[in-house]
Structures are given as C-alpha cells and as structure tokens.
Amino acid sequence: xxxxxxxxxxxxxxxxxxxxxxxxxxxxxxxxxxxxxxxxxxxxxxxxxxxxxxxxxxxxxxxxxxxxxxxxxxxxxxxxxxxxxxxxxxxxxxxxxxxxxxxxxxxxxxxxxx
Amino acid sequence: xxxxxxxxxxxxxxxxxxxxxxxxxxxxxxxxxxxxxxxxxxxxxxxxxxxxxxxxxxxxxxxxxxxxxxxxxxxxxxxxxxxxxxxxxxxxxxxxxxxxxxxxxxxxxxxxx
Numbered sequence: 001x002x003x004x005x006x007x008x009x010x011x012x013x014x015x016x017x018x019x020x021x022x023x024x025x026x027x028x029x030x031x032x033x034x035x036x037x038x039x040x041x042x043x044x045x046x047x048x049x050x051x052x053x054x055x056x057x058x059x060x061x062x063x064x065x066x067x068x069x070x071x072x073x074x075x076x077x078x079x080x081x082x083x084x085x086x087x088x089x090x091x092x093x094x095x096x097x098x099x100x101x102x103x104x105x106x107x108x109x110x111x112x113x114x
Numbered sequence: 115x116x117x118x119x120x121x122x123x124x125x126x127x128x129x130x131x132x133x134x135x136x137x138x139x140x141x142x143x144x145x146x147x148x149x150x151x152x153x154x155x156x157x158x159x160x161x162x163x164x165x166x167x168x169x170x171x172x173x174x175x176x177x178x179x180x181x182x183x184x185x186x187x188x189x190x191x192x193x194x195x196x197x198x199x200x201x202x203x204x205x206x207x208x209x210x211x212x213x214x215x216x217x218x219x220x221x222x223x224x225x226x227x
Contacts, residue, residue, distance in 0.1 A: 004157075031212065031213050033213050033214070035217075040123075042120075042217045042220050043203060043217040044217070045215060045216065048213050050213075055212040055213075056211060056212050056213070056214040058214070059115075090157070090158070092213075094213050101213070102160045103150075103160065103213065103215065106157060107156070107157050108157065
C-alpha cells in the first residue's frame with residue numbers, strides 16, 4: 001500500500017498570503033487529521049475529517065480551515081499568514097473510527113513564512 | 115480538554131543502558147495511549163501503545179506501563195542502541211472523540227555509542 005502523501009513538501013510564503021496543503025491518505029482510510037509541529041511544542045492537533053465531515057477541531061484560529069473530499073483526500077488552508085505559522089504540518093490517516101487506531105503520518109509540508 | 119505533559123525533554127544514555135520517558139495526562143476519561151518515534155527528518159511512527167484496561171505491555175526491548183490512578187504512563191527502552199536515537203512522543207485520546215490525539219512535547223533521546 002502506498003503511504004500518506006503530502007504536497008508540497010516545502011514552501012515559502014510571505015505574511016498576509018494564504019496557503020493550501022494537500023494530503024492523500026492510505027487507500028481505505030477514511031479519517032484524516034492534521035497536526036502542526038513546532039520545536040518545543042510537539043504536535044498540536046488542528047482538525048480531523050471523517051467521511052467528508054469535520055469531526056474534531058483543535059484550538060487554532062479561524063484562519064486555519066480544512067476539508068475532505070469524497071475520495072478521502074484532504075486539504076488544509078491557512079489564510080492571512082503570520083510569522084508564527086511557520087511549522088511542519090503533518091497529515092495523518094487512520095482506519096480507526098473511535099480514536100484507538102494507529103495514525104499513519106505523511107512526511108509533512110514545511111511552511112516558512114517570511 | 116486533555117493535557118499531556120512529557121518529561122524529560124532531552125535524554126542522553128550510554129549504549130546498552132535503559133531509558134525511561136514519562137508522561138502524565140489530565141483527563142481520566144482518556145483510554146488509549148500510543149507512543150510515536152520520530153527520527154530526524156522523518157515522519158512519526160507508532161512504536162507501541164497501551165489501552166486503559168492494561169497495566170503493562172512489552173514488545174522486545176520496549177515496554178509501556180500505565181497507572182490510571184495516578185494518570186501517568188511511561189516508555190521503557192532497555193539495552194539501548196544508537197538507532198534508538200530519535201524524538202519520542204507520547205499521546206492520549208478519549209473514547210468516542212474520533213482521532214483527536216493530545217501529544218506530549220517530545221523527548222529527544224540520544225544514545226551514545
């Protein structure tokens with residue numbers, strides 16, 4: 001099986017711009033979640049989608065949004081970028097329905113905001 | 115919501131020694147506790163997990179213990195090897211909340227040959 005694929009892997013943006021990141025989950029996985037990873041902060045939960053519905057949302061401002069398509073692929077969008085948004089954004093897919101399954105992570109999209 | 119704290123943030127051990135990483139959680143409803151290993155420049159990968167109905171689980175050189183009363187769980191690595199060098203994250207999740215995992219801030223383990 002192909003693993004979780006994230007695109008783009010690296011990107012540089014300037015403050016005020018917006019960015020869209022893409023995630024293709026493992027075939028058959030219906031749950032896709034997004035995490036922000038920064039040094040010293042670990043992995044912070046952004047949101048999770050299951051069967052095209054946002055099931056959970058973390059404590060991030062409304063500038064962070066996402067969606068999931070019928071083929072389970074997911075996108076996340078960050079608008080009005082701030083310097084503090086620079087981070088590695090990890091997508092994870094899972095087949096588990098109730099939070100007791102393994103998360104399979106992608107390699108991440110590293111965003112730098114200048 | 116749940117809050118997971120992880121200690122220490124960095125840990126150095128001699129090859130062959132044991133390493134212990136500890137995590138505490140705040141929500142007594144949490145019932146699933148995985149550990150992920152992230153090697154430099156790579157994606158996090160699950161190495162072991164434990165559910166709230168079990169007190170200890172072992173897989174070769176790694177083991178995890180859970181104390182529900184004290185709300186803490188620990189990762190134990192015995193006979194450490196240089197390839198164990200990585201960042202380790204603990205996590206917790208509550209039942210029926212989908213896949214919202216609360217992660218600790220990570221422990222950077224260095225095994226000195």
